[in-house]
Amino acid sequence: MLQKVSLGPKSIDKYYEIYNNGFIDELKSLADDLKGLRLCHINSTPFGGGVAELLLSYIPLVRDLGLTADWQVITGDRRFFDITKSLHNAIQGAQYPLLERTTERVYLQNNLENAKELSTDYDVFVVNDPQPAALRHFCEDRHAKWIWRCHIDSSEPDDYAWQFLRPYVEEYDAAIFTMEKFVPSDLGVPVIVPVAPAIDAFSPKNLPIPKDICRGILDNQGIDRNRPLVVQVSRFDPWKDPFGVIKAYQLAKEKIPGLQLALVGSLAGDDPEGWQIYAAIHDEANKDPDIFVFSNLTGVGNMEVNAFQTAADIVLQKSIKEGFGLVVAEALWKQTPMIAGNAGGIPMQMRGKLSDYLVNNVEECAEKIVYIFENPQVSGELGQEGKENIRDNFLTPRLIRDELALMKRLLK
Amino acid sequence: MLQKVSLGPKSIDKYYEIYNNGFIDELKSLADDLKGLRLCHINSTPFGGGVAELLLSYIPLVRDLGLTADWQVITGDRRFFDITKSLHNAIQGAQYPLLERTTERVYLQNNLENAKELSTDYDVFVVNDPQPAALRHFCEDRHAKWIWRCHIDSSEPDDYAWQFLRPYVEEYDAAIFTMEKFVPSDLGVPVIVPVAPAIDAFSPKNLPIPKDICRGILDNQGIDRNRPLVVQVSRFDPWKDPFGVIKAYQLAKEKIPGLQLALVGSLAGDDPEGWQIYAAIHDEANKDPDIFVFSNLTGVGNMEVNAFQTAADIVLQKSIKEGFGLVVAEALWKQTPMIAGNAGGIPMQMRGKLSDYLVNNVEECAEKIVYIFENPQVSGELGQEGKENIRDNFLTPRLIRDELALMKRLLK
Numbered sequence: 159m160l161q162k163v164s165l166g167p168k169s170i171d172k173y174y175e176i177y178n179n180g181f182i183d184e185l186k187s188l189a190d191d192l193k194g195l196r197l198c199h200i201n202s203t204p205f206g207g208g209v210a211e212l213l214l215s216y217i218p219l220v221r222d223l224g225l226t227a228d229w230q231v232i233t234g235d236r237r238f239f240d241i242t243k244s245l246h247n248a249i250q251g252a253q254y255p256l257l258e259r260t261t262e263r264v265y266l267q268n269n270l271e272n273a274k275e276l277s278t279d280y281d282v283f284v285v286n287d288p289q290p291a292a293l294r295h296f297c298e299d300r301h302a303k304w305i306w307r308c309h310i311d312s313s314e315p316d317d318y319a320w321q322f323l324r325p326y327v328e329e330y331d332a333a334i335f336t337m338e339k340f341v342p343s344d345l346g347v348p349v350i351v352p353v354a355p356a357i358d359a360f361s362p363k364n365l366p367i368p369k370d371i372c373r374g375i376l377d378n379q380g381i382d383r384n385r386p387l388v389v390q391v392s393r394f395d396p397w398k399d400p401f402g403v404i405k406a407y408q409l410a411k412e413k414i415p416g417l418q419l420a421l422v423g424s425l426a427g428d429d430p431e432g433w434q435i436y437a438a439i440h441d442e443a444n445k446d447p448d449i450f451v452f453s454n455l456t457g458v459g460n461m462e463v464n465a466f467q468t469a470a471d472i473v474l475q476k477s478i479k480e481g482f483g484l485v486v487a488e489a490l491w492k493q494t495p496m497i498a499g500n501a502g503g504i505p506m507q508m509r510g511k512l513s514d515y516l517v518n519n520v521e522e523c524a525e526k527i528v529y530i531f532e533n534p535q536v537s538g539e540l541g542q543e544g545k546e547n548i549r550d551n552f553l554t555p556r557l558i559r560d561e562l563a564l565m566k567r568l569l570k
Numbered sequence: 571m572l573q574k575v576s577l578g579p580k581s582i583d584k585y586y587e588i589y590n591n592g593f594i595d596e597l598k599s600l601a602d603d604l605k606g607l608r609l610c611h612i613n614s615t616p617f618g619g620g621v622a623e624l625l626l627s628y629i630p631l632v633r634d635l636g637l638t639a640d641w642q643v644i645t646g647d648r649r650f651f652d653i654t655k656s657l658h659n660a661i662q663g664a665q666y667p668l669l670e671r672t673t674e675r676v677y678l679q680n681n682l683e684n685a686k687e688l689s690t691d692y693d694v695f696v697v698n699d700p701q702p703a704a705l706r707h708f709c710e711d712r713h714a715k716w717i718w719r720c721h722i723d724s725s726e727p728d729d730y731a732w733q734f735l736r737p738y739v740e741e742y743d744a745a746i747f748t749m750e751k752f753v754p755s756d757l758g759v760p761v762i763v764p765v766a767p768a769i770d771a772f773s774p775k776n777l778p779i780p781k782d783i784c785r786g787i788l789d790n791q792g793i794d795r796n797r798p799l800v801v802q803v804s805r806f807d808p809w810k811d812p813f814g815v816i817k818a819y820q821l822a823k824e825k826i827p828g829l830q831l832a833l834v835g836s837l838a839g840d841d842p843e844g845w846q847i848y849a850a851i852h853d854e855a856n857k858d859p860d861i862f863v864f865s866n867l868t869g870v871g872n873m874e875v876n877a878f879q880t881a882a883d884i885v886l887q888k889s890i891k892e893g894f895g896l897v898v899a900e901a902l903w904k905q906t907p908m909i910a911g912n913a914g915g916i917p918m919q920m921r922g923k924l925s926d927y928l929v930n931n932v933e934e935c936a937e938k939i940v941y942i943f944e945n946p947q948v949s950g951e952l953g954q955e956g957k958e959n960i961r962d963n964f965l966t967p968r969l970i971r972d973e974l975a976l977m978k979r980l981l982k
Contacts, residue, residue, distance in 0.1 A: 166859075
């Protein structure tokens with residue numbers, strides 16, 4: 159049932175190109191302290207979404223540090239994943255529509271079945287998000303340490319859903335949240351630490367691509383390289399407010415004629431809501447030749463996302479709710495000015511001068527777009543400050559350091 | 571019901587960078603002769619597959635030549651598309667399992683409904699492949715010229731399926747096949763012409779990306795840039811013989827130690843056969859750390875495909891059956907040595923010296939891999955010959971020229 163994800167190797171030494179302050183050596187020495195450690199991350203999908211993206215870099219880099227690191231994916235039927243999608247939304251604050259005993263039974267039965275299959279040859283399990291949270295309850299092995307890793311903004315969960323989930327989480331040895339303020343107030347776990355996610359500077363999404371090539375790519379898609387361009391990269395999801403982005407663009411365009419907007423997103427076959435939003439955005443785009451919509455459907459992949467983030471004059475992430483917002487880190491790393499919703503994990507990425515570009519509504523967003531185009535000298539400053547903040551706080555080696563430090567603490 | 575696909579602009583003048591022999595001027599003068607022409611391509615999907623990829627470049631370039639060009643997509647329910655998938659395979663020679671009146675009724679009913687919605691404000695309709703082939707039958711307007719454009723190897727169709735489809739095709743004014751030899755022997759259409767597909771030199775898949783960056787991308791995925799690499803880019807489909815590719819790689823590896831293989835493909839949510847093959851390939855890959863499998867699931871898009879084709883030492887396309895094989899043209903255009911199955915439209919792309927690398931089985935494929943690595947001087951020759959052949963015969967402006975020439979002939 160449980161699937162192991164196979165991954166090619168990655169080299170931690172490449173990060174010496176970025177850090178010359180001894181940080182990588184420090185990380186290696188921490189890994190040495192943990193010599194022999196066998197760790198296993200568990201989540202619910204091998205692809206799509208931020209968690210899979212994190213693990214794709216994290217696991218090979220931890221292996222390159224000399225530790226045993228595996229990634230296992232729970233399986234389940236459609237009904238289970240429908241339930242966990244609702245549960246996920248409810249922990250993020252939406253109403254939980256599934257107040258039924260049968261729902262709970264399906265959730266628990268599925269976790270039980272996956273727990274039976276789980277190999278216990280590990281010293282630490284890190285269980286990501288609500289889907290597999292009850293695994294620990296059903297796993298008979300009591301030798302390993304168990305960490306629950308919550309990636310969502312769970313500061314104001316739906317009470318019914320959370321009270322259902324909480325006892326299972328409270329069996330863990332530790333819990334990790336993206337930020338202190340995401341921790342539900344009544345959670346009783348011995349160790350709770352804040353650890354922010356991070357991006358891999360050497361992945362196809364973040365590796366530097368010359369601006370010229372990026373502009374050439376956009377050019378071919380019909381975007382005029384001589385006119386200003388704002389871009390939002392995100393799932394077609396109401397929390398990312400794509401229609402707010404379109405409105406902000408329309409308002410800004412009154413002052414910045416020739417402005418173009420590109421919405422770049424991905425769609426999953428099993429996300430009917432995403433498809434509806436995608437269709438509605440297409441209808442809007444059809445009315446305005448300067449709005450462009452791109453998706454994985456026409457082969458837009460990681461490198462195209464990179465090209466869009468690199469070539470844009472401004473990247474937007476007008477989220478209303480956001481766990482962390484990996485795309486914010488991605489754009490800042492490329493030194494592209496960023497305007498983003500003042501939500502969830504975004505503000506911690508937008509400190510200092512960058513925080514002037516956190517917005518709470520469409521009007522503010524439009525105003526900031528206009529300001530950056532009318533004051534082009536700010537782009538350079540914002541770009542530099544953004545890149546430094548990501549380097550110092552939000553690259554994968556820092557994430558690995560924080561998690562290994564927690565494991566060391568739990569195991570001593 | 572029928573959907574119109576919206577596309578950004580592209581510039582035909584960019585092709586002056588490639589042709590300095592008057593070819594683009596000739597094309598413009600042909601378009602001038604057709605001034606006022608309104609043409610409409612119709613197919614069954616706005617994304618995925620070769621036809622959608624062709625039209626994505628073809629339609630904007632025809633518009634840039636001053637003509638009206640639209641692209642409309644027929645709609646239908648799941649049952650219709652299940653039927654047309656079988657019909658497609660059957661026209662390609664597979665057995666047709668749907669010998670029932672109800673099947674035919676669903677197919678015809680769907681075509682009728684789409685025909686009712688079809689705007690008749692066009693002078694020429696080009697209808698792609700079997701799915702919408704009966705549209706002409708149900709369209710009452712008799713003013714326009716109708717061309718059926720078949721992209722598959724229909725030289726030996728399943729007889730039942732073809733006899734069902736044939737009368738609808740015979741109502742067309744003309745038919746286009748990729749090659750002369752794909753034309754079914756009993757087809758009676760007034761004008762039948764061979765026109766090969768083509769690739770867009772300026773699309774994200776084909777735009778030049780420096781080899782360095784391409785190697786960096788592969789590097790990050792765990793591929794060792796200092797060891798030899800062969801790549802196949804194709805759907806996970808038995809016609810593309812992915813297991814034959816793995817066997818050829820294993821045989822070649824006996825002589826070329828350190829050899830690596832990357833299989834790069836895309837998966838559609840509604841293709842259970844593709845998923846099974848993908849899982850089986852993954853099982854093979856798990857046994858050998860030098861076999862890598864990549865797909866759209868982890869964000870591999872057009873630019874990554876470009877990077878793989880550019881950085882590979884050899885690209886394989888070991889197809890058993892192939893309409894044309896756009897990926898062959900893509901790799902040749904990048905001057906990468908190509909070893910390909912001697913099937914369908916592939917040989918016409920592999921003329922001259924290149925034809926020595928057409929293979930009929932696993933052993934031949936392995937032998938050619940070894941030969942190229944042991945005789946590195948051939949790579950440069952093959953690369954140059956391949957690029958010239960694609961430039962002269964298989965870029966989008968040539969495709970547009972051929973189709974406009976046919977339209978001119980039909981309209982005079």
